[in-house]
Amino acid sequence: MKALCIQNHHRMSTMMANVMQDTVVENFSRRDRLLELQEKAQKLWTENKVFEANAPQGELGTPDEKFFGNFPYPYMNGLLHLGHAFSLSKLEFAAAYHRLSGKNVLFPQGFHCTGMPIKACADKLAREIQTYGCPPVFPEEDLEMKAPESEGEDLKIDPTKFVAKKSKALAKKGRGASQWEILKMSGIPEDEIPRFSDPLHWLAYFPPLAMRDIAAMGCGVDWRRRYELIYYLSSISQISAVYYKF
Numbered sequence: 001m002k003a004l005c006i007q008n009h010h011r012m013s014t015m016m017a018n019v020m021q022d023t024v025v026e027n028f029s030r031r032d033r034l035l036e037l038q039e040k041a042q043k044l045w046t047e048n049k050v051f052e053a054n055a056p057q058g059e060l061g062t063p064d065e066k067f068f069g070n071f072p073y074p075y076m077n078g079l080l081h082l083g084h085a086f087s088l089s090k091l092e093f094a095a096a097y098h099r100l101s102g103k104n105v106l107f108p109q110g111f112h113c114t115g116m117p118i119k120a121c122a123d124k125l126a127r128e129i130q131t132y133g134c135p136p137v138f139p140e141e142d143l144e145m146k147a148p149e150s151e152g153e154d155l156k157i158d159p160t161k162f163v164a165k166k167s168k169a170l171a172k173k174g175r176g177a178s179q180w181e182i183l184k185m186s187g188i189p190e191d192e193i194p195r196f197s198d199p200l201h202w203l204a205y206f207p208p209l210a211m212r213d214i215a216a217m218g219c220g221v222d223w224r225r226r227y228e229l230i231y232y233l234s235s236i237s238q239i240s241a242v243y244y245k246f
Helices: 002-047 082-100 116-132 151-155 168-173 179-185 193-197 199-216 232-243
Strands: 066-068 104-106 110-112 227-229
Touching: 066 082, 082 104, 110 199, 116 179, 116 193, 116 199, 179 193, 193 199
Parallel strands: 066 104, 110 227
Antiparallel strands: none
16 A cells, blocks of 8 residues: 555656646747747847938928937946836837837937946945955955853843844845945956956946847837937037937
8 A cells, every 4th residue: 555655656746747847848938939039020120220210301390290208328337127127118118109100209228327336336346356356355254143141141032033143234235245246246257347447347348238138128229329428418418419300
């Protein structure tokens, strides 16, 4: 009887494993098919310059014949994240709707490259390399709290409450608190990280990756209108002059 139960259990386990395996293969198959269709569609859009908006020759179009939208340019101190995708999707849906309605749609995209945060991150990385070497070897921190020294202290602990094993300040600091670790966790190769001690390298590295991700999302951006804000006031004047003709 015991042997029969073991045999049946083994048979059921094998059947469940096969079902799960078939399900996984089916799911990956559907995903791969969607990615294949997506790639074909995006290739057609690029080849036919679907998202390139040109000003009409002669008389300017009336307001109801055109649509202009712009997503607040993301700051280039790292990769784009889900919050960018969520906000960007609102403009993408609106632009696609107006384009399908027959309007001339202009959807440019800019990248924010001014301000002190990038400089501060570059300086922080430079200090880490200067202090701890390249790659930096950071000192180990004592994460554990001291154990109670007496049974009396043990009795004071409330078993219904969670007791952290590290300080509140250290818990907030978390993993990736060093600039080196933050860049490493972003997928940047370690041999590339030292170059980020130069703030100008951030401006050359992250905008192309942002363009890659926005294009992969399928957004209808006219990449001829790409702009990077380095000198804010002069850039705004230049952008206004270009958009005034649309």
